[in-house]
Amino acid sequence: MKDAWSSDEIRKAEEPLIAAGVPLMARAAYALAQAVLREVAARPAGSRATRPAGRPAPRPSGVRLRGSLSSDGLPGTARVRPARSAETRGDVRGARALLLVGPGNNGGDTLYAGAHLARRGMSVTAVLVSARAHEEGLAAFEAAGGHVQRLADVRVPTVVQWARASDVVLDGLVGVGARGALRPPAGGLVRALVEAREAAGRRWPYTVAVDIPSGIGVDDGVVPGPVLTADRTVTFGALKPGLLLPPAAGFAGTVELVDIGFPDVSVTDHWAGAAQRVTLGRHAMTGTDTGPGRVRRMEPADVAALWPAPTARDHKYTRGVVGVIAGTSTYPGAAVLATSGAVRAGAGMVRYLGPEDVGTRVLLARPEVVVAGGRVQAWVLGPGVPAYDPEEGPDDDGQARRVFGALAAVTGVLSEDVTGGRMPAVIDAGALTMLEHRLPAWAVLTPHAGELAELLQGLGHEADRAAVEARPLHWARTAHQATGATVLLKGAVTVVAGPGGAYAQADAPPWTATAGAGDVLAGILGTLLAGRSADVVADETLAARLAAAAVLVHGRAAARASAGGPVAALEIARAVPAVIAELLG
Numbered sequence: 001m002k003d004a005w006s007s008d009e010i011r012k013a014e015e016p017l018i019a020a021g022v023p024l025m026a027r028a029a030y031a032l033a034q035a036v037l038r039e040v041a042a043r044p045a046g047s048r049a050t051r052p053a054g055r056p057a058p059r060p061s062g063v064r065l066r067g068s069l070s071s072d073g074l075p076g077t078a079r080v081r082p083a084r085s086a087e088t089r090g091d092v093r094g095a096r097a098l099l100l101v102g103p104g105n106n107g108g109d110t111l112y113a114g115a116h117l118a119r120r121g122m123s124v125t126a127v128l129v130s131a132r133a134h135e136e137g138l139a140a141f142e143a144a145g146g147h148v149q150r151l152a153d154v155r156v157p158t159v160v161q162w163a164r165a166s167d168v169v170l171d172g173l174v175g176v177g178a179r180g181a182l183r184p185p186a187g188g189l190v191r192a193l194v195e196a197r198e199a200a201g202r203r204w205p206y207t208v209a210v211d212i213p214s215g216i217g218v219d220d221g222v223v224p225g226p227v228l229t230a231d232r233t234v235t236f237g238a239l240k241p242g243l244l245l246p247p248a249a250g251f252a253g254t255v256e257l258v259d260i261g262f263p264d265v266s267v268t269d270h271w272a273g274a275a276q277r278v279t280l281g282r283h284a285m286t287g288t289d290t291g292p293g294r295v296r297r298m299e300p301a302d303v304a305a306l307w308p309a310p311t312a313r314d315h316k317y318t319r320g321v322v323g324v325i326a327g328t329s330t331y332p333g334a335a336v337l338a339t340s341g342a343v344r345a346g347a348g349m350v351r352y353l354g355p356e357d358v359g360t361r362v363l364l365a366r367p368e369v370v371v372a373g374g375r376v377q378a379w380v381l382g383p384g385v386p387a388y389d390p391e392e393g394p395d396d397d398g399q400a401r402r403v404f405g406a407l408a409a410v411t412g413v414l415s416e417d418v419t420g421g422r423m424p425a426v427i428d429a430g431a432l433t434m435l436e437h438r439l440p441a442w443a444v445l446t447p448h449a450g451e452l453a454e455l456l457q458g459l460g461h462e463a464d465r466a467a468v469e470a471r472p473l474h475w476a477r478t479a480h481q482a483t484g485a486t487v488l489l490k491g492a493v494t495v496v497a498g499p500g501g502a503y504a505q506a507d508a509p510p511w512t513a514t515a516g517a518g519d520v521l522a523g524i525l526g527t528l529l530a531g532r533s534a535d536v537v538a539d540e541t542l543a544a545r546l547a548a549a550a551v552l553v554h555g556r557a558a559a560r561a562s563a564g565g566p567v568a569a570l571e572i573a574r575a576v577p578a579v580i581a582e583l584l585g
């Protein structure tokens with residue numbers, strides 16, 4: 001599990017460590033410098049930027065001021081210095097680094113890292129964007145032979161020119177202490193750099209974000225203003241939500257998490273959502289909700305632990321029956337795709353309810369499907385079913401009526417003797433327009449951004465598709481809070497918001513953006529919910545975890561089916577068994 005901590009949580013984790021004299025900044029800076037050195041050393045010397053005229057020659061490598069990293073004045077540094085790899089010992093002399101340095105500790109990290117680079121013989125220039133800069137960091141940087149420029153004394157185009165002439169740019173303007181869009185002058189500088197980067201294409205220097213790409217929303221992943229896209233983000237202590245969440249995650253490049261000594265976070269995802277214990281400095285939290293700011297990303301091992309793999313004692317009914325209400329005579333494909341997703345994910349049985357001609361097509365594609373009513377352990381409602389219009393009346397072969405009936409079982413408005421008990425559901429496409437009652441967390445809404453915008457408008461929010469795409473976590477959470485349901489917002493990064501917190505999954509290649517792919521996902525999730533139906537109703541946090549697990553399996557199946565090229569939705573379903581076998585193996 002990847003676990004991203006909110007900026008508040010990071011601060012709480014730092015406090016006791018700083019009080020105990022743990023050299024967090026020295027550790028961060030050292031790791032940052034190592035990441036830069038690795039990259040620069042790996043590049044052929046001939047490809048490096050040439051030194052513009054008039055700049056002083058770089059210091060020869062090996063020149064150290066006051067001996068070592070511990071001269072940072074931060075105690076204990078020498079103890080944590082990791083062994084140098086052969087790569088980072090490579091010759092970096094003459095390579096050029098430009099540091100963009102803000103007023104806070106993020107700038108401090110960057111200046112100390114710059115000192116390491118200068119001592120290794122790189123020519124390093126720091127541009128201070130503010131009148132203030134981290135004092136000790138600046139002193140260490142200058143003592144190591146770094147060149148200091150103040151943005152107030154040079155023009156933005158000059159800094160852009162220096163950037164273009166560098167091998168590597170470090171973005172150390174702001175980190176987790178920042179709020180909102182980058183203000184002037186940092187904002188103006190970054191805007192100019194973004195334009196230059198776009199114009200330069202591949203000729204732009206390797207860009208490293210310090211802790212986060214400056215200007216992203218650390219906790220919510222928004223991008224409220226200009227942000228310089230990084231090739232790599234070296235982040236300290238813990239991941240931040242903005243590094244996992246869209247749209248900000250798209251600016252981070254490869255994210256490298258550096259251990260600077262934050263306490264271990266032991267998060268266990270138990271079968272039935274037993275309590276987790278998360279220790280964060282002195283602050284211990286228990287329970288499955290790891291704090292409102294947390295954003296997590298499932299990894300294959302987490303999915304394997306959640307998956308309802310059958311045992312010798314199982315039979316088809318104990319494994320879970322999925323009921324699918326999908327498709328109409330006009331849109332029969334969705335029924336085939338949703339049932340295929342459910343069958344391929346390993347349901348004990350899949351029932352299909354819908355018009356006869358669609359049922360026939362489902363059977364032709366998947367003879368295993370039972371085209372008849374009966375008890376189910378989870379519903380998949382709505383793929384290929386048109387939006388409900390109470391004025392016009394339904395033109396949907398009776399599908400809206402069937403969906404309303406199933407929803408009554410999900411929400412519990414009908415007595416359990418009628419429905420056979422409350423059960424989880426995937427509520428997709430047309431069924432999203434049929435919600436009349438507050439929903440339980442075991443109802444999982446699966447909109448894309450456009451569908452979520454419509455749902456939110458129905459709830460009185462002013463949000464169009466673009467607004468949802470700009471703040472996916474916020475709007476998914478808003479919809480969760482307003483409806484009670486778990487919300488799975490589909491996209492290149494799929495965001496899940498439920499009572500147990502939020503997940504951000506980025507498992508699928510862009511080829512997955514193809515009609516019908518979402519129907520397959522609905523089927524896969526239906527199988528997971530049916531397989532763990534009683535657990536999902538008993539533990540309100542489980543639906544979100546299963547939803548994230550379904551997204552991971554779907555994304556990996558899409559990657560497997562795509563193999564780097566186009567992918568058809570049915571092929572995603574076809575690839576699911578091999579993905580599950582791999583995960584469980």
Ligand SMILES: NC(=O)C1=CN([C@@H]2O[C@H](COP(=O)(O)OP(=O)(O)OC[C@H]3O[C@@H](n4cnc5c(N)ncnc54)[C@H](OP(=O)(O)O)[C@@H]3O)[C@@H](O)[C@H]2O)[C@@H](O)CC1
Binds near residue numbers: 025026109184
């Ligand atoms: N604590 C530690 O020991 C460790 C911390 N670490 C590092 O410190 C980072 C956090 O440092 P931090 O808290 O000093 O804040 P930081 O992110 O540098 O920025 C705040 C400064 O920026 C300014 N500013 C704010 N908003 C802005 C905006 N929109 N646009 C422009 N400017 C804006 C704001 O200025 P002001 O509002 O005061 O004028 C303030 O001065 C963290 O990400 C990690 O890199 C690591 O070394 C590990 C040890």
Ligand SMILES: Nc1ncnc2c1ncn2[C@@H]1O[C@H](COP(=O)(O)OP(=O)(O)O)[C@@H](O)[C@H]1O
Binds near residue numbers: 510514515516521
């Ligand atoms: N750029 C992208 N990269 C990866 N996956 C994507 C991208 N855009 C959409 N997807 C995924 O493709 C699927 C599309 O689903 P959806 O929009 O519901 O289509 P449909 O209703 O036609 O099935 C979702 O699983 C979504 O997460």
Ligand SMILES: [K+]
Binds near residue numbers: 213
């Ligand atoms: K930064």
